[in-house]
Amino acid sequence: MVTTFALLADPTRRRPVEELRAGERSVGVLVDAVGLSQPAVSKQLRVLREAGLASVRKDAQRRMYRLDPERLRELDDWLQPFRAMWEARVDALEQTLSTMED
Amino acid sequence: MVTTFALLADPTRRRPVEELRAGERSVGVLVDAVGLSQPAVSKQLRVLREAGLASVRKDAQRRMYRLDPERLRELDDWLQPFRAMWEARVDALEQTLSTMED
C-alpha cells in the first residue's frame, strides 16, 4: 500500500485533499479545482480512498467525497521528534535576542 | 525543485533523515542504515542537499551529513489546518464517553 508520504507527494492528490478540508465535494468540483481530466482525477481519488484518506457517499449521480484525516496523523506523529529540533533553534534565537536587549 | 512531500515519499530518502535526527552521520554509516548501494545513497543525499534538507561538512575523507530541519516546517505548516479536524473528533469522542459515565 501507498504510504501517507507518497500519497501527498503528488500535487494532483494533494490538491483534492486541501479542497476537501472545507467539506464534502463532488468529483466534478474537484476536477475543476485540480484542472486535469476527469479520469485522471477519479484515478487519484481512488488511490486516496484505498489508502483510507477519503470516503465516498452517493448523492444521485454524484459521488460526494469526504476527507478522512486520521491517516494524516501518521505524518504528524512522524514529524513530532523533529519538531523539537526547530523549536530548539527558535528558543536559542530568542535567547540571543533577549540577551542583546540587556 | 522537489517539494518536501516528494522528498519524504521515498523510503530511501526518509531513512537517512530519520538517522540524521540523532546527529551528524558519515555516508558510510548511512549506507549501512539504508541497506542499499553506496551510489544509490549518495544520489539521494544529493537530492536532500539540493532541497536544503541536509548539509555537509568535510572530515578528512569523510563527508559528514547534518540535518537541516527547517524545511520540515513546511510540512508542519501544511498539516496545521488538518490538525484541528482530528482534534475535533477526539473531543467529540471524549464528550461522548464522559456523557456515558453519567
Next chain:
DNA sequence: TCAATATATGCCTTTACAGTTATATGCTGC
C-alpha cells in the same frame, strides 16, 4: 425503457526516477 448526466475503468504511451555497475574525484598518511 431511453436519454442525459456523473463517475469509473481499460488500455496505451510517455516520462521520471530509482538502482546497479563501473569509474572518477578527493583526501590523507607515508
Next chain:
DNA sequence: GCAGCATATAACTGTAAAGGCATATATTGA
C-alpha cells in the same frame, strides 16, 4: 607522489505510475 580509503558522478536499464482518450457503468427523470 603514490596507495588506499571514502564519496561522487556517469551511463545505462527497468519499472512504476501519471495522464489522455475511449468507453463502460450507474443513477435519475421522463
